[in-house]
Amino acid sequence: MACAVSTERAGAETGWDPRRPYRLSPTVSLRPEPFGALVYDFTTRRLSFLKTLALVRVVKELAANPDVYGALAAAEVPAAENQRYLDALAGLLSAGTIQPRENVREWA
Amino acid sequence: MKLVEHFHTGLDAPICLTWELTYACNLACEHCLSSSGRRDPRELSTAECKAVIDELQRMQVFYVNIGGGEPTVRPDFWELLDYAIDHQVGVKFSTNGVRITPDRATQLAATDYVDIQISLDGATAEVNDAVRGPGSFDMAWRAMENLAEAGFTGFKISVVMTRHNVSQLDEFKAIADRFNAQLRITRLRPSGRGADVWDELHPTHEQQLRIYEWLLDNGEQVLTGDSFFHLNALGSTPLPGLNLCGAGRVVCLIDPIGDVYACPFAIHDEFLAGNVRDSGGFKSVWRSSELFARLRQPQTGGACSSCSAYDSCQGGCMAAKFFTGLPLDGPDPECVKGNAESALALVGAGGGQPPKPDKDHSRTGARRAPVSLGLPTVRVPDRPCDTSPLAGR
Numbered sequence: 001m002a003c004a005v006s007t008e009r010a011g012a013e014t015g016w017d018p019r020r021p022y023r024l025s026p027t028v029s030l031r032p033e034p035f036g037a038l039v040y041d042f043t044t045r046r047l048s049f050l051k052t053l054a055l056v057r058v059v060k061e062l063a064a065n066p067d068v069y070g071a072l073a074a075a076e077v078p079a080a081e082n083q084r085y086l087d088a089l090a091g092l093l094s095a096g097t098i099q100p101r102e103n104v105r106e107w108a
Numbered sequence: 109m110k111l112v113e114h115f116h117t118g119l120d121a122p123i124c125l126t127w128e129l130t131y132a133c134n135l136a137c138e139h140c141l142s143s144s145g146r147r148d149p150r151e152l153s154t155a156e157c158k159a160v161i162d163e164l165q166r167m168q169v170f171y172v173n174i175g176g177g178e179p180t181v182r183p184d185f186w187e188l189l190d191y192a193i194d195h196q197v198g199v200k201f202s203t204n205g206v207r208i209t210p211d212r213a214t215q216l217a218a219t220d221y222v223d224i225q226i227s228l229d230g231a232t233a234e235v236n237d238a239v240r241g242p243g244s245f246d247m248a249w250r251a252m253e254n255l256a257e258a259g260f261t262g263f264k265i266s267v268v269m270t271r272h273n274v275s276q277l278d279e280f281k282a283i284a285d286r287f288n289a290q291l292r293i294t295r296l297r298p299s300g301r302g303a304d305v306w307d308e309l310h311p312t313h314e315q316q317l318r319i320y321e322w323l324l325d326n327g328e329q330v331l332t333g334d335s336f337f338h339l340n341a342l343g344s345t346p347l348p349g350l351n352l353c354g355a356g357r358v359v360c361l362i363d364p365i366g367d368v369y370a371c372p373f374a375i376h377d378e379f380l381a382g383n384v385r386d387s388g389g390f391k392s393v394w395r396s397s398e399l400f401a402r403l404r405q406p407q408t409g410g411a412c413s414s415c416s417a418y419d420s421c422q423g424g425c426m427a428a429k430f431f432t433g434l435p436l437d438g439p440d441p442e443c444v445k446g447n448a449e450s451a452l453a454l455v456g457a458g459g460g461q462p463p464k465p466d467k468d469h470s471r472t473g474a475r476r477a478p479v480s481l482g483l484p485t486v487r488v489p490d491r492p493c494d495t496s497p498l499a500g501r
Contacts, residue, residue: 029196031121031168035114038123040170042198042221047123047170051111 016090018068021101024059028097032056039097048095058085062098115350115358118404121167121394123358126372129157129185130177130364131469134206137229137240139268139309141373142363143300144177145471150365154184156385160362161188163390164197171198171221175372177364177469180207193221202227202266204244205251213251213258225264225292226251231279235272239309252287261288264331268296271308274315277322281330292331293319295338298431298441299373300465306432316342316444323347338424338440341417353426356381356403360394363467368393370403373427375467410437417445433462 024030031038036050037059050056057075065071068089069082077085092098132147133140152160164172172192179185180203192199200223208216208224216222226248230236233245255263265284267273273280277293284291298306311319320339323330327348334349350358355371362368366384369375381400382393394400412418423429424440432441433455439447455462 029168029170031170033114033119034117035111038119038168038170042170042196045171045198045221045223049111 023063023101126173127362129179133178139302141299143468165195174201205248208251213254217258217260225266231276256287264292266292295335297373340420356400
């Protein structure tokens with residue numbers, strides 16, 4: 001079992017922009033656990049972890065918000081911790097756990 | 109609380125679930141951890157297996173490691189494979205290659221969410237067949253050729269490290285590279301028939317050092333099932349992976365008759381948590397068994413707590429201790445500091461006998477001859493009787 005994702009990794013090369021909309025990648029499943037969630041990507045078969053319950057809330061809120069800041073607010077992340085969560089999300093983007101949403105056609 | 113500490117106290121569902129579908133096997137490997145050979149008449153039916161898969165889906169067990177016995181000799185194996193994949197339970201299955209024909213390889217290559225692990229315990233037929241039986245090297249090789257030709261890349265070649273194959277580590281890596289596969293090496297355990305050959309086959313102290321250094325050099329390209337964490341006491345650099353015994357915490361085993369054990373190497377009543385046929389099913393066993401609750405309690409280092417290496421090796425493998433007759437809260441029989449030697453000397457000499465595996469499905473009751481390189485042991489040929497794994501195909 002490989003703990004593949006380090007959530008500290010920077011995502012600069014992936015065009016990370018928290019002013020844009022994101023969502024959980026469709027091939028990825030979250031399993032709630034007492035510490036946060038297990039993350040499994042059915043395509044890469046990689047297992048990783050969301051290490052806090054708040055990060056799980058943020059990731060789930062991404063799809064319902066027009067940008068990452070909205071998701072942070074909806075998940076009630078204290079402003080002082082925003083940067084830490086933004087860094088974690090950038091790492092999740094470069095790992096393919098989350099992905100930009102604008103190219104996805106959405107049906108209401 | 110650090111993430112790894114949550115693993116100590118257990119998760120809502122296992123991360124790494126092994127499911128042995130049958131005790132039937134066309135081979136009779138000397139070190140078989142499940143003493144496989146004969147099919148158990150109480151084996152879970154197709155419908156019962158599907159009910160387990162439904163439950164795993166509900167628990168979000170994302171994938172299972174299917175083994176045996178030889179799982180592909182179950183007539184419904186391919187049906188169950190498809191059923192699992194259709195229910196968001198990915199499958200990695202271990203096989204000796206007997207059923208991996210060119211047609212099957214092509215079909216598997218076109219299937220998402222399936223991974224294959226070919227067992228190979230020697231980089232040459234001589235070394236492999238001495239442990240796995242005559243013809244088993246060629247069978248595995250044909251399966252790997254069929255997978256490679258079908259375009260199935262990244263399948264696993266799974267090697268149990270023994271005294272006879274540690275010197276072949278580079279050759280194993282070359283074989284994996286040749287087939288565009290990934291090498292996986294794991295630790296030999298004194299479980300099942302492995303107890304009978306442990307003294308002959310487990311790596312020497314020098315070989316343990318070689319394995320550790322080789323793993324450090326080859327990094328994350330080589331999988332280990334995190335099985336070598338007891339070697340972490342050899343140096344200051346920990347091997348990649350989780351440094352803990354996951355038994356009952358993040359790992360467990362469902363055996364062919366539905367019994368749930370704490371880990372695949374602990375098929376013994378002592379580590380039996382329940383059965384998937386019990387009311388409440390697997391979920392109830394995982395979440396409420398007394399055994400698992402006990403394993404999730406903080407463990408003390410026991411005789412190891414005064415050792416400076418305890419933080420890095422965690423006392424090693426529970427199953428290895430149990431089946432060599434050592435106390436579970438003391439050193440691993442392969443303790444790299446040599447701390448198990450005095451306790452091991454007492455086993456059998458007034459210190460009690462090591463427990464025998466109590467679930468033998470071996471096809472022949474006769475005690476085997478010692479593992480002799482180049483002279484594969486002659487076995488009774490399979491007969492087309494109802495206990496033969498190849499009957500009823």
